[in-house]
Amino acid sequence: MKTKIVWFRNDLRIHDNATLSTAINNSDEIIPLYIFDVRQFQTTHFGFKKTGVVRTQFLLESVQNLQYNLQQLGGNLIVRVGIPEFIIPELCKRYNVTSVYFSKEVTPEEVRVENAVEKELIKLGVNWKEEWTSTLLTKDDLPFSIPKMPDVFTTFRTKVEHNCSYADVVPTPVKINIPKDITVEELPTVERLLHSQNYTIDKRRAIGFKGGETEAIKRLNEYVWERNCLKDYFETRNGLIGEDYSSKFSAWLALGCLSPRLIYKEAKQYEVQRIKNKSTYWLIFELLWRDFFRFSAQKNYTKLFTENGFNDADKAKNEDDFVNLEKWINGVTGVDFVDANMNELRLTGFMSNRGRQITASYLVNDLKVNWLMGAEYFESQLIDYDVCSNYGNWAYIAGVGNDPRPDRYFNIDKQAASYDPQKKYRQLWLS
Numbered sequence: 001m002k003t004k005i006v007w008f009r010n011d012l013r014i015h016d017n018a019t020l021s022t023a024i025n026n027s028d029e030i031i032p033l034y035i036f037d038v039r040q041f042q043t044t045h046f047g048f049k050k051t052g053v054v055r056t057q058f059l060l061e062s063v064q065n066l067q068y069n070l071q072q073l074g075g076n077l078i079v080r081v082g083i084p085e086f087i088i089p090e091l092c093k094r095y096n097v098t099s100v101y102f103s104k105e106v107t108p109e110e111v112r113v114e115n116a117v118e119k120e121l122i123k124l125g126v127n128w129k130e131e132w133t134s135t136l137l138t139k140d141d142l143p144f145s146i147p148k149m150p151d152v153f154t155t156f157r158t159k160v161e162h163n164c165s166y167a168d169v170v171p172t173p174v175k176i177n178i179p180k181d182i183t184v185e186e187l188p189t190v191e192r193l194l195h196s197q198n199y200t201i202d203k204r205r206a207i208g209f210k211g212g213e214t215e216a217i218k219r220l221n222e223y224v225w226e227r228n229c230l231k232d233y234f235e236t237r238n239g240l241i242g243e244d245y246s247s248k249f250s251a252w253l254a255l256g257c258l259s260p261r262l263i264y265k266e267a268k269q270y271e272v273q274r275i276k277n278k279s280t281y282w283l284i285f286e287l288l289w290r291d292f293f294r295f296s297a298q299k300n301y302t303k304l305f306t307e308n309g310f311n312d313a314d315k316a317k318n319e320d321d322f323v324n325l326e327k328w329i330n331g332v333t334g335v336d337f338v339d340a341n342m343n344e345l346r347l348t349g350f351m352s353n354r355g356r357q358i359t360a361s362y363l364v365n366d367l368k369v370n371w372l373m374g375a376e377y378f379e380s381q382l383i384d385y386d387v388c389s390n391y392g393n394w395a396y397i398a399g400v401g402n403d404p405r406p407d408r409y410f411n412i413d414k415q416a417a418s419y420d421p422q423k424k425y426r427q428l429w430l431s
């Protein structure tokens with residue numbers, strides 16, 4: 001009897017999930033497993049909850065939905081709270097597991113966990129298999145190796161667009177066999193994971209994010225087909241208010257509730273059935289940014305999490321300035337456009353791309369605060385936190401990442417005049 005563990009990480013879906021499908025195809029039964037790694041709910045270097053309350057709630061909803069979707073296929077999801085390198089070997093021993101399948105991550109913290117798990121599996125003589133599930137392109141699709149990947153996005157994109165094709169989505173499994181005697185524990189609560197009380201999200205939020213693959217696919221259908229927003233994406237994407245100025249796919253993408261390849265497939269169908277224009281191209285263009293940041297994070301590894309970033313030479317350092325950091329977080333800098341954006345983030349866990357660029361630039365270039373403080377706050381607060389996109393974008397704006405221009409500066413007054421000319425956004429978030 002071949003029993004394999006499918007260890008779900010940031011791939012909380014049954015559609016286009018190579019890890020799940022390959023495991024099913026190569027085994028008699030599988031044990032689907034999700035572990036709330038307690039280290040993800042601790043306090044960060046600068047004193048934030050590593051996973052804030054909004055993202056924790058979204059994660060719980062996503063895990064619950066995955067469990068439900070697996071149950072519909074005759075399976076289930078074992079949920080544990082603890083440390084993967086302790087829990088996985090225990091389960092291997094108990095169920096005579098021959099192999100563990102999981103999605104590969106690329107950043108130091110995540111890779112350390114993989115390595116620790118693998119070390120334990122070696123002791124038990126259990127195999128493992130890593131799959132790549134998070135990006136449009138896999139590492140093997142790229143026309144260059146990771147150490148040789150271009151550092152500038154435009155070069156990366158041009159090479160990729162000329163040399164690569166995107167793989168089809170992996171079919172969704174139709175049936176899952178799990179061991180009969182499996183124990184399924186109850187899902188934890190936000191209170192248990194964070195040792196904190198309930199919370200409310202501000203009603204002014206751009207969209208009512210609910211975690212899980214089912215909601216992700218619903219949003220994809222609504223945005224692309226029902227509300228027909230895709231045809232206008234290029235023109236609306238720098239907006240600030242409401243559901244439809246941008247796709248809002250990011251939170252589901254971050255946890256893998258939504259596959260970027262499914263988005264690509266829908267966009268291509270839309271081009272055939274409705275319209276092909278700059279907007280349909282641009283959504284895929286943005287997904288390539290996401291891929292770029294992931295591969296770049298893999299290439300630059302620990303450097304991405306240092307103040308000097310990818311630079312070898314020491315750049316003039318900003319301060320670990322908690323006073324200005326607090327003002328920025330609480331939306332009391334006195335600069336209304338910055339404050340409005342920071343209020344939205346603090347009260348809802350989301351902020352537009354334009355807002356993120358402006359507030360990040362303001363912290364680094366105007367308040368002269370160490371960019372890692374801002375990145376850590378975003379990590380805690382953003383519902384769509386993705387380690388590669390977050391730290392990659394921050395390093396870019398701080399001038400220590402992939403930006404070929406060393407002096408990227410956002411003039412806040414100009415930005416406010418261009419993107420919020422009638423002050424509607426500021427009125428919404430400063431009242």
Ligand SMILES: Cc1cc2nc3c(=O)[nH]c(=O)nc-3n(C[C@H](O)[C@H](O)[C@H](O)COP(=O)(O)OP(=O)(O)OC[C@H]3O[C@@H](n4cnc5c(N)ncnc54)[C@H](O)[C@@H]3O)c2cc1C
Pocket residue numbers: 237246247248249250251253254283286287289290293351352353354356357360378382384385386387389390391393394397
């Ligand atoms: C300082 C800073 C921090 C950021 N942190 C994150 C983060 O933690 N998680 C995250 O997903 N995005 C992050 N972004 C990128 C971007 O702001 C969000 O992806 C976007 O605002 C999410 O909204 P949307 O899904 O409606 O985007 P859309 O405009 O609809 O874009 C579609 C998708 O393309 C991808 N995308 C778009 N822009 C970028 C970008 N600049 N970098 C990488 N991917 C992009 C996202 O997956 C997004 O869902 C950050 C940007 C900045 C400037």
